[in-house]
Amino acid sequence: MVAGWVGRVPWEVVVAGLFAVVAGMNDGGALLATGLKLPSVRPVTGILTLVLLVALVPLVTHQVALTFVTRLATFDSPDGGPAMTVAVLAALTVVTVLSSRGWPTSLTLAIVGGLTGAGLGWGLPVSPGWVALVLLVGVVSPVVGGSAAWLAIRLLVGVTRNGGLPRWHVAAFAVQSVAYAANDGQKMLALFMIALGFSDAPLTWTALVAGLFALGALYGMPKAGRVLSYGIIASRPLHGVAAELGAGLTVLACAAIGTPVSMTQAIAGGLIGAGIAQSSGRVRWYAAARIVLAWLVTLPVALVVAAVAALVGRELTG
Numbered sequence: 001m002v003a004g005w006v007g008r009v010p011w012e013v014v015v016a017g018l019f020a021v022v023a024g025m026n027d028g029g030a031l032l033a034t035g036l037k038l039p040s041v042r043p044v045t046g047i048l049t050l051v052l053l054v055a056l057v058p059l060v061t062h063q064v065a066l067t068f069v070t071r072l073a074t075f076d077s078p079d080g081g082p083a084m085t086v087a088v089l090a091a092l093t094v095v096t097v098l099s100s101r102g103w104p105t106s107l108t109l110a111i112v113g114g115l116t117g118a119g120l121g122w123g124l125p126v127s128p129g130w131v132a133l134v135l136l137v138g139v140v141s142p143v144v145g146g147s148a149a150w151l152a153i154r155l156l157v158g159v160t161r162n163g164g165l166p167r168w169h170v171a172a173f174a175v176q177s178v179a180y181a182a183n184d185g186q187k188m189l190a191l192f193m194i195a196l197g198f199s200d201a202p203l204t205w206t207a208l209v210a211g212l213f214a215l216g217a218l219y220g221m222p223k224a225g226r227v228l229s230y231g232i233i234a235s236r237p238l239h240g241v242a243a244e245l246g247a248g249l250t251v252l253a254c255a256a257i258g259t260p261v262s263m264t265q266a267i268a269g270g271l272i273g274a275g276i277a278q279s280s281g282r283v284r285w286y287a288a289a290r291i292v293l294a295w296l297v298t299l300p301v302a303l304v305v306a307a308v309a310a311l312v313g314r315e316l317t318g
Helices: 004-005 010-031 043-060 063-071 082-100 109-124 128-159 165-182 186-196 203-232 236-254 263-278 285-315
Strands: none
Touching: 004 186, 010 043, 010 082, 010 109, 010 186, 010 203, 010 263, 043 165, 043 186, 043 203, 063 109, 063 128, 063 186, 082 109, 082 186, 082 285, 109 128, 109 186, 109 203, 109 263, 109 285, 128 236, 128 263, 128 285, 165 236, 165 263, 186 203, 236 263, 263 285
């Protein structure tokens, strides 16, 4: 329970909090970016909506958070906290290095790789089946998101001929935000679960996670937003709404089976699918290829870095 946190190493909590801020910087702008050309969801309104849902949705379901804590590897043990610290530092290092070199990537892929590698390196039980499932979903989700967006844009062209796109944008953003809070956003809560030793989702801690996420989102929104809204396709408002719908529905489906998936991956796939639906020439294939390559590199590199660091840490502390 939460009361058991007193005996834990304070740095574990600090690291979990740092990760939540970085997640806000990485994810917040990306979630708003696709709709920036429409005035129907203002940035401040969007951030407040995301923060509220990140705090409240885990009270209803936090299965994805439990996947990070107990299904990929078993972190609910005395060694879980130190291994988690290694995993987070490895994930943040990999994402920082790749991003600084112009290879924007997924923080979710990095933390999945980091947790898996740290679990292996620290000698914690790791589930090959769950790791394989998460990898499979990570590969498939951009394709599914793109396919859903391809269908969505064809629907939207028909139903918004006489206006109404702003209303669809509000609905699409709501779906996307609920999906993020039910899935990708729970990686932040999972780290606090490991650091503090609880398995439920107390409002005190979900609210703290949401607040830290908000700080990061407000700081990082301009930079993160440019990557998805302008980097992959020559985007129009219709593409953004279709991508939000496609990504949101895809990530919600993954949440239903407790499988973590990157919302930014699903959005990127949605933008490509929406672009192809009207003209493949809209897609900046070079930029899309760089992003996909960064995804392919992120998880295995984070896994190896975390595994090596965990081995060293285990030897030094053992």
